Amino acid sequence: MHLKSLKRGFSVYPIIVPTRYSLKSFNFYLVEDGNQLSLIDAGIDTDECWEYFINALSEIGYTLDDLSQIILTHSHEDHIGLVNRILSIREIPIYAHSKSIHRLKRDQEFHDLRINFYKQLYAEMGCGDSGTRQIENLEKEFQERENYTVHADIFPLSETDRISGLQVIETPGHAPDHLVFYHAERKWLFGGDHLIGHISSNAIVEPDQEGKRLFTLVEYKHSLETCLELDVETVFSGHGRQIINHKDLITMRINKIHQKSDQILDLINSGKSTVDQLARTFYKDKYQSEFSLVMSEIIGHVDLLEVSNKIKKKLKDGVWQYTQT
């Protein structure tokens, strides 16, 4: 008898593809719910990753023909890598946050809106040439990664949905379209990049659908607090090892966010008033080498300080100046 008809209940089969980079591994998951086999996330677009995926399927007695659907935690490239390879062989539905759709479709109009958003953002944060270079990188990246465009139908998921025995929970912050999937009975959480055990996730600055800036670190912290409430024994993370002490980890991450905010507040109090000055002072060499992440971090922290009324901002000659309240 084929395993597919055994109705084994809910099971998870992690696919862990190691990398020498700080992420340690790209993780994605085959999950079985009754006789439905789903893939949560889809790794990176390499032959090695494809081999890991096909081997994982065969180890549990399946082939690609048995796969029912792909469910995505978010639309970042290291989570959708194999989507098009799978779809080229077998047309199956893709489920993702509604906000993932124009990102996965690489919609030109949204791309233009995003480029204009970052142009204005970096100018208003006082970044000068570094901002211009980053815009050029973004444009180049968009042209070069056409192969990531998902042409299949994508079905939207939102907060109240359930899919394959899993509760869908919106966790914006790392990405505006980030979802985690919770199995209450097993106390399992498929966490994507919302929670990573060995490194902190970046709350990457992004516009909403209309081009308005999201307060991503504020959202990220709120999403961490949401997950803190869940009864979880294991978090199946998008990178690195599984997490077994999610409450301790979240508490530590929130404390670290507060500590960093305090350090940035000290810098503002000492006279550094623009995001660009703060980023250069706080991150030193990383300012150039990891420009977009560094900007996201500093912007996130000034947002947090602003919403907690510790600082205020004023536009002067087109650049935001932050000062203590």
Ligand SMILES: [Zn+2]
């Ligand atoms: Zn990500």
